[in-house]
Amino acid sequence: MVVVALTLGVALLRPAPAQDDERPLTGPAGPYRGRVVDSTTDQALPDTAVLLYWQKLDERDIPRTFAFRETLTGAQGEFLVDAAAIEGALPPRALVPRILAYKPGYTAFPRQMRHPPGAASDPFTAGGGVIRLGPATTQDDRIEAFNLFFAGLQAASISNMDLPATNRLLLDELRWFGVRPPGDPKK
16 A cells, blocks of 8 residues: 655744745846756656745744745746736745746656755746756655655645645646545546
């Protein structure tokens, strides 16, 4: 029986002070664009969930998420996140947004847990950057990628229920693992 961990230890959920790679966002930097490819073949990866989220420092210098946007990559693996509405009215102490990506059957981006989760979005401004996802070659690798991405969402205080496209991918992956999500009409 496959067991997929959907909960995190207290240490991952506890907010921590801002890290050195977090910098203030002093004005609009988006839109954010890029491409997601298979790291072994350089082939485009369509239908990859790409998530950007924005945080601001609270009175104790702890980052708190105040906005997020999701998108799925197109047929050529490309994505574009328009951030004009968010970055046109930044709250005080806003930070450069972070980016996460996930496609079932591949490693997550980034490939390790960080605090805050995700990678700085700088490479995805202007001309755009490339996200390389490696194939998850074993079931354990696939479970690890799922758990890493899900943990990133939780650590950033973002509910997958607020991300309809991403949630569909996560539910499909749970079904692939043989787990029937509660209330799932599919068999």
